[in-house]
Amino acid sequence: MFMMQIISQVYQITIRYANMFLLVEEHLTLIDTGLHGSTPGVVHFIHSLGRSPExxxxxxxxxxxxxxxxxxAELRKLTKARVAAPRADFAADGGILPHPAGNYFGKLLSPPALSPLRRRFVLQAKDVDTLLDGGEVFPALGGLQVVPTPGHTxxxxxxxxxxxxxxxxxxxxNKRHDVLRLPLKTAASGLN
Ligand SMILES: [Zn+2]
Structure with missing residues (x-):
């Protein structure tokens, strides 16, 4: 686990290889949630700032x-945070992702008994409160703009x-061999 203050009120949290960003103001804003199992580390860091995940x-x-x-899913148990994610990464009908990996995992994990496992691999539109189209501005940091940058997904x-x-x-x-490059193109719900 690695933490770094980027600028005032903005921290990067890295757990395993996954980066998250925490914006620390009157309310906290979390950008991305890392891999499954990352939440205890995130909570520990929030506590170290004298703040609380709620x-x-x-x-x-x-x-x-x-x-x-x-x-x-772990953070949902600790906070009442609203969750926003880009609409184009979800199927139009709110169902399983329109991408090959999403369809594959979705069908493989479709039996109800496997639903907890399924939630680890396939995020569905119903797991999200606000679907983003680009151009939205959140109040964080005096105006946090959503900029569509398609390509990776x-x-x-x-x-x-x-x-x-x-x-x-x-x-x-994407940084590979210490060179900043354009993104790897992947289907949503893969691992990258
Ligand atoms: Zn990715």
């Missing part, structure tokens, strides 16, 4: 990959704050 008011998922939504978003000139790109850019 203070998370908003969780924004940058795209529908399980190393970004994996901690969501069809719905991938970045988040931009004009006041701080901070752009959080998540997997819209």
């Amino acid at each position: 203070e998370i008011g908003l969780i924004i998922l940058t795209h529908n990959h399980m190393d970004h939504f994996g901690g969501l 069809s719905g991938s978003i970045s988040l931009y704050t004009p006041q701080q000139k901070l752009l959080i790109v998540a997997d819209a850019l």
Whole structure:
């Protein structure tokens, strides 16, 4: 687990290889939730700031990959945070993802007894409170803009704050061998 303050009020939390960003204001905003099992580390870090996970008011998922939504089910038990994620990463009917990996995992894990396991691999639109189309502005950091940056997945978003000139790109850019590159193209609900 690795933590770094990016700028005032903005922290990066890395657990295993998955990055999350915590915006610390009157309310807390969490961008991405890491892999399944990451939540105790996130909670520990929030406590180290003298804050509490119940203070998370908003969780924004940058795209529908399980190393970004994996901690969501655990966080839902601890917070009443609203959850926002890009609409284009979900099936239009709110069902299983329109991508090959999503369909595969969805069908494989369709028996009701497997639903807890299924939630680890397939995030569905019903797991999200607000579906984002791009252009939305959240109040965090004086105006946190949703910028569509498709490519890594069809719905991938970045988040931009004009006041701080901070752009959080998540997997819209990729560092390989210490070189910043364009993203790996993947189906939503894969692992990356
Ligand atoms: Zn990804």
